[in-house]
Amino acid sequence: MRYVLIILFILIAASVGFGFYIKSEDLKTGEFCIGIGIVALFFVWMPLFIYHRWRKRSFKDYMLTKENLDKMREAGKDKKL
Template sequence: MRSVLIIVFIAIVGCGSYGFYIRPEDYSTGELCIGLSIVGLFFVWMPLFIYHRWRKRNFKDYMLTKENLDKMRKEGKDKKM
């Protein structure tokens, strides 16, 4: 998964760089490449990155439930003493 993220990121950066390079000569193609790289970054790479970072984590550990609030209060009191 990590290698896929790196390859996709390099492809997106390459497309954006090419768009900035070609833009003075062919404005519409350059803008298209820049736009496609932004769309790829936010709609392809970012969801893959978020999934990769959160796939092995327990979502309930980050929710403010009564048990977690009690645990935080107990830890806070232990640190003050």
């Protein structure tokens, strides 16, 4: 998954870079390449990246439950001492 994300990011960056390069010669094609790169970044790469980073984590660790609040209070008391 890591290598897929890296390769996909390089392809997206290349598309945006190519769009800026060709924009001086052909405005319509350049803006299209930039637009496709930005859309791919936010609708393809970003969800894959978020999934990759959060797939082995537990959401209960990040929720404010009574147990987690008690742990935070105990940790705060230990720091004061």
